[in-house]
Amino acid sequence: QSVLTQPPSVSGAPGQRVTISCTGSSSNIGAGSDVHWYQMLPGTAPKLLISGNNNRPSGVPDRFSGSKSVTSASLAITGLQADDEADYYCQSYDRSLGDYVFGPGTKVTVL
Amino acid sequence: QVQLVQSGAEVQKPGASVKISCKASGYTFTYFALHWVRQAPGHSLEWMGWISPGNGHTKYSRKFRGRISLTRDTSATTVFLELSSLRSEDTAVYYCARETVHCNGTSCDDPFFDSWGQGTLVPVSS
Numbered sequence: 458q459s460v461l462t463q464p465p466s467v468s469g470a471p472g473q474r475v476t477i478s479c480t481g482s483s484s485n486i487g488a489g490s491d492v493h494w495y496q497m498l499p500g501t502a503p504k505l506l507i508s509g510n511n512n513r514p515s516g517v518p519d520r521f522s523g524s525k526s527v528t529s530a531s532l533a534i535t536g537l538q539a540d541d542e543a544d545y546y547c548q549s550y551d552r553s554l555g556d557y558v559f560g561p562g563t564k565v566t567v568l
Numbered sequence: 569q570v571q572l573v574q575s576g577a578e579v580q581k582p583g584a585s586v587k588i589s590c591k592a593s594g595y596t597f598t599y600f601a602l603h604w605v606r607q608a609p610g611h612s613l614e615w616m617g618w619i620s621p622g623n624g625h626t627k628y629s630r631k632f633r634g635r636i637s638l639t640r641d642t643s644a645t646t647v648f649l650e651l652s653s654l655r656s657e658d659t660a661v662y663y664c665a666r667e668t669v670h671c672n673g674t675s676c677d678d679p680f681f682d683s684w685g686q687g688t689l690v691p692v693s694s
Contacts, residue, residue, distance in 0.1 A: 459612055491678040495613075502663055502684040503605075503613065509670050509677030546613055550678050556629050557603070557615040557679075 460485060460551055461560035468566040469537045477563045479547030480529045485558060490550040492530035494523055497544045497562075506545070507532060539567050570594040572602075572664050572685035580692050585652040588688045590664030597645040598622035601667040603681060604638065604649045608660040618667065619647055654692045661687040 462480045469475040479492060486492060492510050495503040505514055507523035510530060520535045530549075534541055547560040575589040590602065603618040617628035619638040626638045637650040649662060665681035 491680075493678075493680040495681070502687050503665075503681070504684070505680065505682050508680045508682070512670055512677070514682065548613075548680070554630070555627075559605075559613040559615065561612045 459561040460554070460558040461547055461549060463545075463547060463560040463563045465561070466564045466566065468568055470568045471537055471539065473537050474533060474535045475537060475565060476534075477532045477545055477547075477565070478529060479531070479549075479560050481549060482528060484553035485549045485551040486525065486530060487528035488552050490552065492523070492525055493548045494521075494532045495546045495548065497546065498540075499543070503546065534565070537565075537567055541565055542567050570666065570683040572666060572683055574662075574664060574685040574688045577689040577691075580654050580690060582655055582692060582694055584654050584692075585650060586654060586690050587648055587650040588662055588690070589646050589648050590685050591644065591646045592621075592666070593645060595666075597642060601679070602640075602647045603665045603667055604662060605665055605681070606660040606662045608657070611660075614660075616649070616662075621645075621647060651690075654690075656692050659690065659692045661689050663687050 467475045494507040496506045497503050510525040511523040522533045524531050544562045546562045551558045571593045573591045580586050598621050601618045601620050604616040619626045621640045635652050640647045664685040666683040667679045668682045670677045
């Protein structure tokens with residue numbers, strides 16, 4: 458069972474906006490730990506999408522954006538495209554466990 | 569460019585040990601910690617531990633302590649994951665990932681993983 462929670466799936470039509478939530482607790486996101494997001498296309502290794510809650514590495518389209526509030530974070534994808542179909546994982550650091558922790562992942566489907 | 573190239577798939581029997589390598593290139597090997605993360609079929613990503621290639625310091629997830637060993641060969645810019653007493657639940661794809669930190673002025677974000685190896689499949693089956 459993951460320390461962070463995410464919805465199992467979200468879907469949207471091409472061009473639409475979807476958001477993925479990542480909910481933590483007072484020992485991770487609520488303790489001030491940053492949230493990072495990774496994209497896993499089928500059969501490939503994770504790829505960094507968002508670091509430090511809302512920073513996009515070079516090469517990541519500005520259609521992807523991140524935000525963070527008290528004990529949760531969100532990833533937004535605007536202008537949804539077919540090649541956005543992938544699994545998306547949030548990641549943070551849990552200060553009680555002393556571990557880096559991942560959410561269970563959210564599958565994005567483009568209708 | 570940064571590259572992490574892992575060794576190939578290894579079928580293992582229960583009770584055995586596996587040793588996987590991750591060769592780094594394209595950056596100064598000793599400057600960045602390397603982590604290991606695995607993904608079992610149908611499961612999420614799971615952090616296992618990290619090693620500092622500069623001084624060999626390691627930290628392991630409590631879940632794997634006693635069964636995991638991370639080592640490095642600085643001359644070969646390679647880190648190794650060894651996992652012992654394998655069981656069927658250890659069947660997974662194992663990834664190495666480079667840790668980095670983004671700093672802005674006087675403050676830095678928490679570490680994250682900016683480059684990943686291609687993954688190594690380890691099926692554990694009798």
